[in-house]
Amino acid sequence: MSDPSPRESPWWRRAVVYEVYVRSFASAGAGRSHGLGDLAGIRGRLPHLADLGVDAVWITPFYPSPMADGGYDVADHRGVDPRFGTLDDVRALVAEAHDRGLRVLTDLVPNHTSIEHPWFAEDPSLYVLRPGRGDGPPNDWISAFGGPAWSRMPGSDLWYLHTFAPEQPDLDWSNEEVRRRFDDVLRFWLDLGVDGLRIDAVPAIGKDLTLPDAGHGPGALFASSSWVGSPQWDGDWVHDVVARWRSVVDEYPGDRVLVSESVVAGPERAARYVAPGRMHTTFNFDHLHAPWEPAALRAVVDATLAALAPTGAPATWVLSNHDETRHVTRFGRRSTGVGVMGFDAGDPSDLALGLRRARAAALLMLALPGSAYLYQGEELGLPEVTDLPEELLQDPTWERSGPTSRGRDGCRVPLPWSGSAPPFGFGAEDPWLPQPASWADLTAQAQDGDPTSTLTLYRAALRLRRELLAGEEFGWDDAPAEVLSFTRGPGLRCVVNLGTEPLPLVGEVLLASGPVPGDELPPDTAAWLTVP
Numbered sequence: 001m002s003d004p005s006p007r008e009s010p011w012w013r014r015a016v017v018y019e020v021y022v023r024s025f026a027s028a029g030a031g032r033s034h035g036l037g038d039l040a041g042i043r044g045r046l047p048h049l050a051d052l053g054v055d056a057v058w059i060t061p062f063y064p065s066p067m068a069d070g071g072y073d074v075a076d077h078r079g080v081d082p083r084f085g086t087l088d089d090v091r092a093l094v095a096e097a098h099d100r101g102l103r104v105l106t107d108l109v110p111n112h113t114s115i116e117h118p119w120f121a122e123d124p125s126l127y128v129l130r131p132g133r134g135d136g137p138p139n140d141w142i143s144a145f146g147g148p149a150w151s152r153m154p155g156s157d158l159w160y161l162h163t164f165a166p167e168q169p170d171l172d173w174s175n176e177e178v179r180r181r182f183d184d185v186l187r188f189w190l191d192l193g194v195d196g197l198r199i200d201a202v203p204a205i206g207k208d209l210t211l212p213d214a215g216h217g218p219g220a221l222f223a224s225s226s227w228v229g230s231p232q233w234d235g236d237w238v239h240d241v242v243a244r245w246r247s248v249v250d251e252y253p254g255d256r257v258l259v260s261e262s263v264v265a266g267p268e269r270a271a272r273y274v275a276p277g278r279m280h281t282t283f284n285f286d287h288l289h290a291p292w293e294p295a296a297l298r299a300v301v302d303a304t305l306a307a308l309a310p311t312g313a314p315a316t317w318v319l320s321n322h323d324e325t326r327h328v329t330r331f332g333r334r335s336t337g338v339g340v341m342g343f344d345a346g347d348p349s350d351l352a353l354g355l356r357r358a359r360a361a362a363l364l365m366l367a368l369p370g371s372a373y374l375y376q377g378e379e380l381g382l383p384e385v386t387d388l389p390e391e392l393l394q395d396p397t398w399e400r401s402g403p404t405s406r407g408r409d410g411c412r413v414p415l416p417w418s419g420s421a422p423p424f425g426f427g428a429e430d431p432w433l434p435q436p437a438s439w440a441d442l443t444a445q446a447q448d449g450d451p452t453s454t455l456t457l458y459r460a461a462l463r464l465r466r467e468l469l470a471g472e473e474f475g476w477d478d479a480p481a482e483v484l485s486f487t488r489g490p491g492l493r494c495v496v497n498l499g500t501e502p503l504p505l506v507g508e509v510l511l512a513s514g515p516v517p518g519d520e521l522p523p524d525t526a527a528w529l530t531v532p
């Protein structure tokens with residue numbers, strides 16, 4: 001086993017990063033009348049994050065936005081939507097997070113802006129505009145959320161491209177002026193003191209601007225694997241743009257990090273985003289989409305480490321985010337893998353089984369070498385809310401899919417903090433999506449101090465991870481096919497039982513995702529052990 005990362009390696013190589021979906025984390029006043037979370041709400045809950053033991057927070061967009069896509073339709077890249085607070089709140093949040101030893105990443109959305117961004121009216125040449133073909137759009141491209149990827153420019157013969165919703169026109173990244181403006185946006189946030197940026201939908205920039213037909217028929221780009229090999233996605237020239245962002249970040253001291261959201265066809269394509277001179281890390285969607293099956297999980301770990309080895313970038317691991325079905329629900333279903341952006345219809349879920357597996361999956365993820373991403377609420381074991389009333393659904397996926405796909409609102413329900421009834425201490429009286437009454441048992445307050453709670457498990461795992469996992473050593477142990485067992489240097493072995501029979505354990509159990517009676521690891525359970 002080799003350890004390419006000495007102890008003094010940059011923080012982000014092994015950071016646990018907690019995703020805050022700002023609309024749904026906590027409210028302290030600014031967003032209260034809209035039922036939304038806000039920046040002051042995050043500041044008030046920094047103690048929760050520090051106690052949990054994460055290293056950093058990534059905060060989803062809080063910029064001025066008409067909220068056609070929950071804030072991923074940005075109308076001003078350097079401002080704060082008044083529903084979320086002010087720029088001074090961001091400054092205070094960064095300072096207070098730093099005081100608690102937490103780093104802060106903000107979200108940059110470069111592929112598109114809001115249709116209400118002043119650039120769209122003032123300088124449409126910054127966007128992808130084309131004449132139509134006959135009466136129709138310039139080509140057959142479809143949007144990620146469903147329906148055509150083109151809409152007519154108001155008052156013109158031209159059409160504008162929108163890879164996502166019609167309210168999100170795509171910028172033309174072959175235009176030097178677009179690149180220059182985003183250099184300035186990056187500098188703005190780096191000057192303000194953020195520790196890094198998560199960059200949204202990066203492969204969408206690499207669209208083929210000769211605009212050939214894609215031939216994938218109607219529907220939604222993300223509903224099947226239409227995006228794989230599509231001319232709408234992941235073309236080589238995106239890496240020129242990525243390298244330019246990196247050169248801007250490299251002007252700054254202090255180990256700032258660029259994190260790529262690159263949903264691409266497999267670990268080798270993803271590794272291209274973190275080749276030398278490009279971004280520092282990339283999300284691991286192959287891990288997020290993997291089913292709860294030993295061979296699939298083993299294959300994803302091997303393929304990830306192998307693809308990244310030549311780049312020198314660390315691996316990252318992730319089970320949930322604000323676009324995907326929460327993994328407690330996913331792992332309780334017959335089919336435990338998931339497609340991009342929750343487009344799966346979704347069978348009924350056995351939530352007790354799902355939670356058992358989710359807890360085991362957390363110990364697996366947190367023992368792997370590299371960095372991990374937690375999505376708010378997974379430390380509470382929250383399930384997806386699958387029965388939101390249709391009239392309350394806000395994700396554009398719902399309308400644009402026909403409506404056939406309920407979209408991503410079910411993983412975005414505001415967090416339950418305390419108390420026995422909604423709004424569970426969220427801070428807004430009427431949360432923008434209703435919380436299930438059954439969440440009374442899942443509040444942070446209810447779980448605090450309970451030795452069997454998921455919150456206690458996450459806190460213990462993060463504490464042990466800090467103590468025992470300094471480097472990036474990793475090696476599989478000999479084990480039966482339905483068991484994943486690996487050793488991380490002298491300090492720790494992780495064993496996950498994905499079979500149907502209890503597994504005898506060797507070594508002292510440091511932490512387990514569930515009871516381990518008689519030193520036998522039950523099915524769907526993971527343990528961290530000393531290495532004998």
Ligand code: GLC
Nearest residue numbers: 069072109164200201322323
């Ligand atoms: C990313 C975001 C998602 C958003 C899309 C368009 O995938 O995570 O929430 O809808 O980009 O910006």
